[in-house]
Amino acid sequence: MIHDFLPICKGDMKKRGWDECDFVYITGDAYVDHSSFGPAIISRILEAHGYRVGIIAQPDWKNRDSITILGRPRLGFLVSAGNMDSMVNHYTVSKKRRHTDAYSPGGRMGLRPDYATVVYCNLIRQTYKDVPIIIGGIEASLRRLSHYDYWSDKVKHSILIDSGADLISYGMGEHSIVEIADALDAGINVKDITYIRGTVYRTDSTDNITEEYIELPSYDEVSTDKKQYAHSFYSQYCNTDPFVAKILVEKVKNKMYVVQNPPAYPLTQQEMDDVYALDYMCDYHPVYKKDGGIPALSEIKFSLTSNRGCFGGCSFCALTFHQGRIVQTRSHESIINEAKHMTEEKDFKGYIHDVGGPTANFRHTSCDKQLRYGTCPSKQCLFPKPCNNLKVDHKDYVALLRKLRKLPKVKKVFVRSGIRFDYVMADSDDTFLRELCENHISGQLRVAPEHISDNVLKMMGKPSNDVYMAFLNRYAKINKKTGKEQFVVPYLMSSHPGSTMKEAIELAEYVRDMGYIPEQVQDFYPTPSTLSTCMYYTGYDPRTMEKVYTPRSPHEKAMQRALIQYRNPENYELVKEALLSNGRSDLIGFDRHCLIPPRKMAARGERFEKTGKKRKR
Structure with missing residues (x-):
């Protein structure tokens, strides 16, 4: 097998002796061959x-010929x-156009269209009418079923x-x-x-x-009745686990239905290892060198993916719908081998930037039942409190970091993926937190309490504020024991469903007492298929059908965002x-x-201080 980038032109195909591709993959990102x-x-x-x-x-x-440069594929087009x-x-939460794109050459914006998947597919259909x-x-x-789109409202x-x-x-x-490819290769019509x-x-x-199967409300119903x-969203939410999910059917119009099969089963550890051992070039295509490369690669080039999936259950996160709640991990051997290859890169400076995934300190399923019976459809592992069946154990992650x-x-090995502080607090053993403080952060630990109002935290699916405050105390005690002066930098979110101006002011008062003004605040962004987006659009918590202020x-x-950064003169x-x-x-x-x-x-240049005096910067 040739160790090289996959073909991007007919010349590359010729070098491999190909007359045609089986699949042509069209992507809205620059071509980066990295896991x-x-x-x-x-x-x-x-x-x-x-x-x-x-x-x-x-x-x-804007040019239909741009998708013909590799010719007609034998089996089909793949589009992402x-x-x-x-x-x-492309857009900030305030719907303003962003200026840079980390997934494009040199960070240049404007190289992919809005709603890119739809645009690319329509482009293909203009030229290849019947290719799958x-x-x-x-x-x-x-966006696989009817969904609220924030940008068009x-x-x-x-x-x-x-x-x-x-x-x-x-x-x-x-x-x-692979199953789709094998079916097409066997001559099965894509419609079958x-x-x-x-x-x-x-x-x-x-x-x-x-x-x-479960028949969901039709498109006409969900588009006119919040x-x-x-109700439709909650049915989808309860059917994201491969072991218990049922087929979902949504009527689009007369004699047309969209059918969602249950999710694929999670990968075994061997399958995870195989995925990360594939023949990646671990770089962007050399055609981008003249533009300065692809910024997104620099963020992850010297980072290691340890896991996928998350049982954290945050309402504003799409992972439940995309990666699922069942945590899948790579073996130590797989991760160590990748790290060894990483250290041989000429631009490696001795620092592994991250070892993690959606949540760094999840290295196994949340309980022993999951791989047999699946996750509980209507219960969360950590919210509102850790389940009695939750396995709380950091030993495997600690052992990996030590290696x-x-x-x-x-x-130095950094841990920059988010850690779940409530999961840390559920662990009576201080080993992980102590070694994290001693070896894997550099002065600051970033965690995501998101808010301090228990009413808002309930809507977010996050632990109560008492848990966060207890974590801060535990973190401070460990740093004192180890002789380190290190701080916690909290991620905070404004305008989440459930947050009235009263809660926003309470958060501002907390920031005041904290003595630290966050430089970056995330205003809640209603992205497709999250529980929080459903609340934002409908005004209901789909779990209880109670009304939610949004x-x-x-x-x-x-205003809510400005309150968190109240010291900024512009606010x-x-x-x-x-x-x-x-x-x-x-x-x-x-x-x-x-x-x-x-x-x-x-x-x-004057700035207001708590002393009531003005001082020059």
């Missing part, structure tokens, strides 16, 4: 199973928007309908893509590929569905308006408890 990039994994999986795959990265969507939903990639199209990646996965059809594609391979597609887990297909009748939308620290040429106006969202007027309109003029003044002075005093 942190979905298109690289899927294309290398197919290659390992004997299929010829060519790559068309970021085609010019890339590692992010194209709309999240299989879509995947996070954009397709999270309306409910959209399944992306299968809008794109005209034949199949969606949703979630982590290693199993499903209706039996593969982890796929979504269209049909004109439900008569051919032989297994038990309660029906919430990595001992490798030649490795100076900040929706851009002005209120701006003065917004903070003042928020305080006055909510009867909190007591927080305007020169006393220590006040957030802002009676008048703006930060002009010409």
